[in-house]
Amino acid sequence: FWLAEWMRQFRDRLGPAVLEAQKRFSDGRWSTDVTAVVPLDEAMARLPAELAKPNGKVFIRP
Incomplete structure (x- = not known):
C-alpha cells in the first residue's frame, strides 16, 4: 500500500476525511x-x- 499514490488518486473524495482522521490521532481524540x-x-x-503478539502495533523509533 502506497499512501502517497492513494492520496493522489482519491484526494478530492477522501482527502478531507483522511486529514480529519490524522487530526483526531494527533490531538488524542483517537488512539491505537x-x-x-x-x-x-x-x-x-x-x-x-x-x-x-496478537494485538497492537509495533513502533520502530530511530
Missing part, C-alpha cells in the same frame, strides 16, 4: 494500541517476537 517501541538498531532481532 502500541505493544512495543523498538529502537531501529534492535529491529531485526526483536521484530519477529513483537509482531507475533
Whole structure:
C-alpha cells in the first residue's frame, strides 16, 4: 500500500476525511494500541517476537 499514490488518486473524495482522521490521532481524540517501541538498531532481532503478539502495533523509533 502506497499512501502517497492513494492520496493522489482519491484526494478530492477522501482527502478531507483522511486529514480529519490524522487530526483526531494527533490531538488524542483517537488512539491505537502500541505493544512495543523498538529502537531501529534492535529491529531485526526483536521484530519477529513483537509482531507475533496478537494485538497492537509495533513502533520502530530511530
